[in-house]
Amino acid sequence: MTPEEIENAVAAGMPRAVEDLKRLVAIPSVAFPGHPAEPVLAAAEAVEELLRSAGLPHVRRIPVEGSFPAVYGEAPAPPGAPTVLLYAHYDVQPAGDPRLWRTPPFEPTLIDGRLYGRGAADDKSGVISHVAALRAFQGRFPVGIKVLIEGQEEYAGERLEAFIEANPELARADAIIVADTGNPKVGDPAVTTSLRGLAAFTIEVRTLKEAMHSGQFGGPTPDALAALIRMLASLHDDNGDIRVPGLPRGTFLGTGPSEEEFRKTAGVLDGVRLVGSGSLADRLWSSYAITVTGIDAPSVANAVNAVQPVARARVTVRVPPAGDPKTAVEDVIDHLRRVTPWGAKVAIDDVVLGSGFLAIPGGTARGALNRAMERAYGRPPRDIGAGGSIPLVAMLARLFPVAEILLFGAEDDGASIHAPNERVDLEELRRTILTEALFLAEYAGAAVPGR
Structure with a gap:
């Protein structure tokens, strides 16, 4: 498919993608002790159906000891093409005090182009990004595809780590996309290259x-x-x-937010000083x-x-x-x-x-992602860090040292993940889906598997 054909396919699929995201957000898939298991299992079933709808010929739920099932899908690589692993998770944080929400946390609500609800950004937007990007190819994928959607990342992600350690072939790939991060702000393309x-x-x-x-x-x-x-x-x-x-204290080589941007995003009250020394990037991502x-x-x-x-x-x-x-x-x-x-x-x-994670600079997959993201956003991405942790990423980097791990997604710093009034910007979701679809096509033409 040409880039124009991919753009048209993604645009045509957006109404369906938004409805799918609404259905997922409406499921209170909180995989914490004390919360019912039935909604979490219902979310796993819904994700399985979504992966089938994306054209993957092999989809199944995989039991994970001591945890909720992972949902796994795959499609073989065309001759000479590399394989890409797509990761996200379908479980969500507890909603917390419902009085702090302006809309009910598990009643997805669309306001001014943004969908509100627990998990709308973290990380059901990641699930839908993968599904919608794959749908653009109508089952004729330019690369081999593996999809791994976790069921208990927010509470006990180390259980999936142990499972993958014992079953590494399920996750082995030339490039890995982790759709559990995002941009500093809407429309500001970025790739997360470090995790604390x-x-x-x-x-x-x-x-x-x-x-x-x-x-x-x-x-x-x-x-x-x-x-x-x-x-x-x-x-x-x-x-x-x-x-x-x-x-x-450490040093981050990329560009961090301005103090004004950070204060606004973090909700720091007027007259209250930020704490610590060094640049904001140093304090947020490398210290x-x-x-x-x-x-x-x-x-x-x-x-x-x-x-x-x-x-x-x-x-x-x-x-x-x-x-x-x-x-x-x-x-x-x-x-x-x-x-x-x-x-x-x-x-x-x-x-x-x-453990934390530091991406290896350069690489074929990163070059393909840069080109895809520049087309989707109108400008090239910049490198950022993330203060949060995704322990699975460090484990994947250790298991597959030659695989390129790429972290990006539809979240942004104003998405209120883990907080009341979580939301995802639907235009940001579209750009993320388009980036991923363009990347798969671009990477197919640039990569040499088994490098």
Whole structure:
């Protein structure tokens, strides 16, 4: 197919793609403990049907131990053509407090060219991008196709990693498209070339056998919550830079957002300063970041006048691509133990680790993607990093070191993924679909399989 024919096919298929996305978003496929399994399985069934509708001759659901099924499809490569693996996930984050949503989270709502609903961007837009790009070829694909749609990425993606480790041939390809990222803003084409890794743990601080009356015992009695607050506050200096030894600031070679753009996207209140040193790109994509993502302590609504015997916190460390998550989490835990006040007892559990990723520059697939994206967007893409983590990507890079891994998608920094009022811009979705379809055709003519 010519580029013009691909453009026409993608445009003609957009109404169907949007309706398919609406149907997917309406399924509350939250694969977290405590949520019903039936909607997640219904989403897997829907994805299986979508892949069949894309013209793939072989589609099936694959059981993944301890997780929800992955949906897998494939089509053999034409003689002499390379093979491309397409990845996305059909599970979504919990909706959270429904009062914070302007529209119901699982009732997809179209407003001013944007579709609102949980998973509309992350990552059901990725599923539809693959499906709609494949449909443009009407079953006559220019390259070999493998499609892997995960069912529990948001909660337990390491289970799919273990499955692929044991079954590497399912994912072996010359190029891999991961449709679980996006552009800094709508219409600003970008390829994500680095991902920070992840290290997380839960810390518990104990000082007393049980809570004690703050009037009768307050003063000399060690408060576990106060101890934990002091320990967590020691992780950063007054400027917001990390104080933990062994976690240096890194440098990102590409271009990051302006402070004005970032403040607007992040929703930073007027008069509140950004924290840390170095460029925004350095801080977001190439440096360590430590965040306290949860604290177990009495709520204000349920507060009583008592000295607390125990307090817990969940601490997340984002690790630059070259960093080692295990070493990073050990450095943070060692620091917290060193600054523990009053001889309080500290326990650590629920440690989670995930490696980062740094793309190899250049390459045949990247060149094909650059040309496809320039045609779809009207200008060439730039390299960006992502502060988030996709541990599967690091594992694929380790398993298939000669495969080119390309990260792009229909999300943008204003899409509110993992937050209330998540949405995807439908024009951005169209450009993403077009980019992928053009890439498949371009790559077919440029690549040599088995390189």
